[in-house]
Amino acid sequence: MKPMPPHLEIHDDRFATLVHPVSTLDVIAEGFTWTEGPVWCGDHDCLLFSDIPSQRIMRWSDTEGLSVYREGSGFNNGNTRDTQGRLVGCRHGARDVVRTEADGSLRVLADRFQGKRLNSPNDVVVSSDGAVWFTDPTYGILSNFEGRRRPPEQSARNVFRLSPDGDLGAVVTDFVQPNGLCFSPDEKTLYISESGSSHDASVPSVIRRFAVDGGTLRDEGVFAEIDRGLPDGMRCDVMGNLWSSAADGVHCFDPEGGLLGKILVPRVVSNLCFGGRDGHRMFITATSHVYRVFVDVHGAEPWTRGRG
Ligand code: MG
Numbered sequence: 001m002k003p004m005p006p007h008l009e010i011h012d013d014r015f016a017t018l019v020h021p022v023s024t025l026d027v028i029a030e031g032f033t034w035t036e037g038p039v040w041c042g043d044h045d046c047l048l049f050s051d052i053p054s055q056r057i058m059r060w061s062d063t064e065g066l067s068v069y070r071e072g073s074g075f076n077n078g079n080t081r082d083t084q085g086r087l088v089g090c091r092h093g094a095r096d097v098v099r100t101e102a103d104g105s106l107r108v109l110a111d112r113f114q115g116k117r118l119n120s121p122n123d124v125v126v127s128s129d130g131a132v133w134f135t136d137p138t139y140g141i142l143s144n145f146e147g148r149r150r151p152p153e154q155s156a157r158n159v160f161r162l163s164p165d166g167d168l169g170a171v172v173t174d175f176v177q178p179n180g181l182c183f184s185p186d187e188k189t190l191y192i193s194e195s196g197s198s199h200d201a202s203v204p205s206v207i208r209r210f211a212v213d214g215g216t217l218r219d220e221g222v223f224a225e226i227d228r229g230l231p232d233g234m235r236c237d238v239m240g241n242l243w244s245s246a247a248d249g250v251h252c253f254d255p256e257g258g259l260l261g262k263i264l265v266p267r268v269v270s271n272l273c274f275g276g277r278d279g280h281r282m283f284i285t286a287t288s289h290v291y292r293v294f295v296d297v298h299g300a301e302p303w304t305r306g307r308g
Contacts, residue, residue: 270285
């Protein structure tokens with residue numbers, strides 16, 4: 001068997017089938033302040049990602065390289081796409097969740113709960129019924145680094161669900177700092193990361209698992225613990241494995257929470273997504289850099305699977 005490249009750490013033989021043994025970890029963009037919110041746009045063969053402190057959303061493609069997609073992003077953080085392919089993002093500055101319409105205009109989907117401003121929406125996913133699920137920790141109002149320092153108006157750091165009818169409800173209310181979130185491929189499970197150890201070392205760095213029952217969630221406890229740093233953004237592949245950000249790279253867990261292996265990245269990882277023209281790339285936002293690595297599995301999100 002060929003030796004594994006130094007950026008791969010194998011904990012289970014199954015991991016060697018998910019990442020190619022001669023793959024490389026390539027830098028595709030660098031020189032940013034804090035990258036986050038990667039999302040693949042297969043219809044345009046490009047990656048979008050946020051550089052939160054510079055208030056930009058960047059665009060990268062294999063053929064056209066790097067460009068600015070949006071200036072003055074309002075400290076945009078997490079991004080996803082809805083069932084119609086529209087970009088949905090979380091803005092720390094405006095403390096809202098916005099959708100980019102086909103004509104390029106922005107439509108605010110949620111900015112208040114029970115009459116009070118949200119903290120600073122962080123990451124977002126859209127389920128196939130069109131509901132928008134997002135986390136609302138306080139990172140964007142704690143300092144002026146990735147937002148504006150402001151006192152919180154909410155009494156908790158909630159996970160919200162915006163129904164297709166426009167009703168906003170708090171579906172989980174007991175996180176210290178909810179952060180990344182992602183659905184299993186069948187949407188029966190929602191994984192949510194707890195990143196509260198960023199400011200309180202006594203908070204466990206865990207990914208929690210919730211059973212999805214229509215518009216409500218049932219807590220199924222801790223899915224996995226992150227042993228280096230804390231979990232931030234996450235994505236599932238089509239087999240139901242969960243890929244989570246961590247301080248030392250990307251950790252891959254099987255659907256039962258067993259650690260299969262790690263992609264070791266030399267900078268703290270904030271988030272990741274699947275994509276690429278053939279759907280076999282993973283893009284990793286890590287502090288000042290964005291990395292790309294070949295993966296031999298497709299992402300669960302249909303628009304990331306490429307064109308064959
Ligand atoms: Mg995040």
